[in-house]
Every structure is written in structure tokens, then in C-alpha cells.
Amino acid sequence: MTTYSAALTEILDREAVPASGIDSGDVDYRADGVDYRGYLARPAGEGRYPGVLVVHDWLGVTDYVRMRCDMLARVGYAAFAADVYGADVRPSPDEAAGVAGGFYQDRPLWRKRLTEAYEYMLAQPSVDAQHTAAIGYGFGGSAVLELARTGAAVDAVVSFHGGLLTGPAGEVERITAKLLVLHGAADPVTPDDALLAFEDDLRTAPSVDWQVVSYANAMHAFTLPDADAPEHGAQFQAVAERRSWAAMKTFLAEVFG
Template sequence: MPSYSATLSSILDREPQPPGGITTADVDYDVSGTACAGFLALPAGDGPAPGVLVVHDWLGVGDYVRMRCEMLARLGYVAFAGDIYGADTRPGPADAAAVAGGFYGDKALFRTRLTGAFDRLLAEDRVDATRTAAIGYCFGGSGVLELARTGADVSGVVSFHGGLQPGPEGEAQAIRAKILIQTGAIDPVVPDDAVVAIENEFRAAPDLDWQLTAYSGAMHAFTQPDANSPDYGAQYNASAERRSWQAMKGFFAELF
């Protein structure tokens, strides 16, 4: 079981450890010849459970997404942190923007790695393939929307402070997932025109079930305790972090 900082542990412990506990494991897998290194958290028991793909921020698979996987397992979900970058790529803060930008600029590669991670989640024996979701943070928040646009058979996706780039015209018609977008109301990375653009994308698909919540006073990366760069538009916001997690739980309760 990973050992977390006191700050991450305090967030994790908001979800009490269930009587049977949970188990975790590092998971090596392959996507189109690229070695990837993910992380799996399983609830106790041996019956089927809903599966949740967790897509990392621009730093890759680290303690933050591992902690979120454990929170989800404590709630009874099979949670898998997919590795979009590949096992050999773990950027630091200085080069993370360039690495993430390579995937934003190559949507085909981005989607291949996302669908590969989703397929790896589905390969788990405990996952009920009829009840699945994907959540993501920052880079991963953009990623789960890209996964939805592929037409993947995922029940719902939740974007936490993700970049909100609309897809090609008409592509929203292929989305099968219900969508929950959670963004910061003063996030300069996602200005008002970006919010309007993605709302217009989804309005063009009248049968699509989507919702968008903006949290007052919240900047980019508002769920991440280490975010403290308000001059660059990124800062942790404890209230928005708690509220957005609760909103996700309500979304999942309806979804499943």
C-alpha cells in the first residue's frame, strides 16, 4: 500500500476504510507496443463492481492519482490509474507542459493511450463492464472528454479542472457517456470563451446528457493540495475540492 503525505492522507481518510479493506497493485501493461505502468485499487470481495478509470495530471501516474484510486476502492469501485505517457516518461514540473502538449497536439496518440487504459480496466475480472466511468484531473480532465468523443462504451466521465477544447464539429454525436465537467470559475487556463465553446459543442448533440459546474473562487488545479501558483492561475481550493468530489459521488450514484 503506498505511503502518502499528510495532506493527501487527510483527503484519503475522508472515505473510511471499509471492514474488508482494499488491495492495491502496480500494473504493467502494453498499448500498441508502448510499455505502460498503471496502478490498481480493488475493494474487498470477489463479486463484480463498477470500474473507474482515473487519468493523471501532466506529471503522470503519481501519488495523487494513486490516492484517488484508493478513495474510489473504499467506495466499492475497481479503480485503475492509466498511464497515458508510457512507463519511461515521468516528467517533472519543468518539462511537464511540453510532454502534455505533445499529446494535445497528437489527438490520435492521446486517444490510443486513453482507449488502451480503458481496455486494461475492462480486462480486470472484478469489473462489471456494463457499469464503468472515467475521471481525470487537469491533463486527465481533458483526456476523459477525448475518451468520450471516441464513442467508447463508458457510462459516464468526470472532468476535474480539465482543459476544455471542443472536438471536431459533429463528433459529440458519437458520445455515449454522460458527462460531468467541474471547472474553476476564475481559472485563466479555461476562460469563459472556452466554457461557452464546449457548451455549444454539446448543445449540438441534443440527446447528450451533460452538466457543467463552475466553482466560485477556484483556479486551475483546485483539487490538488500541492498547487500554489496563483500568479500562473493554479491554486488549491479546499472547498471546491470537497464539493467536486461530493458531486462526483452523486453523479456515480445516479449512473450506477
């Protein structure tokens, strides 16, 4: 069992541990010649549970994303943290923008790695492959929207303070997932014009089920307790963190029925 900082533990403990407990731990996997180290958390014991792919922020698989997987397992999901970067790539805060930026510049590679992680999750014995979701934070929020754009058969996608990218004309018609975008209304990383362009792109595909929730005065990284750089537009906001988690829970419960 992972031991977390006090700030992460406070968030985690909002969800009660089920009577049976949870099982969790690092998971090594390999795809197309690349080694990865993710993390899997699920309710303990036998059974299959809706699978939730969790995609990390620009720092890679850290305690933050592990905590979110544990939190999802407490709710009743099998949560798998994808490792987009590779097992040997864990950037420092100073390096993270460069590493993440490489994927923004190579969206085919980004999507390929996300698809590989999603397929790995589907193969896990504890995952009900007929009921799946993908959520992500920051870089990961952008990533899960990229996964949706591939046409992956994921039921629900939730972006927390992610970058909102558009794509070639008509690409959004591939999306079959229901989308929930949880956005900081004061996020300079994804300003109003980027949000409008994203929404206008989705409007070209009337079949896509999507919603955007904007949180007042919330900057980029509003769910991360360690985020405290308002001069760079990133800061934790407890109210938005709590509300966004509740919105995700309600959304997934609705989608999974």
C-alpha cells in the same frame, strides 16, 4: 499499501476503509509495443465492481492519482489509473507542459492510448464491464472528455479542472457517456470563452446528457493540495475540492443506479 503525504492522507481519510479493506498496487501493462505502469485499487475479496478509469494530470501517475484510486476503492469501485505517457516517462514540473502538450497536438495518439487503457481495465476480473466511468484531473480531465468523443461505451465521464476542447462539427454526436464537468470559475487556463465554446459544441447534440458545475474563486488545479501558483492561475481550494468530490460521488451513484 502506499504511504501518502499528510495532505493526501487527510483527503483520502474522508472515505472510511471498508471492513474487508482494499487491495491496491502498481500494474504493468503493454499495448501496441509500449510499456505502461498504472495502478489498480479495489475492495478486497472476491467480487466485481463498477470500473472507474482515472487519468492523471500532466505529471503522470503520481501519488495523487494513486490516492484517488484508493479513495474510489473505499467507496466501492474498482479504480484503474491509466498511464498515458508510458512507464519510462515521468516528467518533472518543468517538463510536464511539454510532454502533455505533445498529446494536445496529437489527439489521435492521445485517444488511442486512452482507449487501450480503458480496454485493459475492462479485462480485469474485478471490474464489472457493464458499469464503467472515467474521471480525470487537469490533463486527465481533458483526456476523459477525449475518450468520450471516441464513442467509447463508458457510462459516465467526470472532468476535474480539465481543458475543454471542441472538435470537428458533428463529433459530439458520438458521445454516449453522461458528462459532468467540474470547473474553476477563476481558472485562466480554461477561460470563459473556452467554456462557452465547449458548451455550444455540446448543444449541437441534444442527445448528450451533460452538466457543468463552476466553483467560485477556484483556479486551475483546485483539487491538488500541492498547487500553489496563483500567479500562474493554479491553486488548491479546499472547499471546491471537497464539493467536487461529493458531486462526482452523487453523479456516479445516479448513473450506476
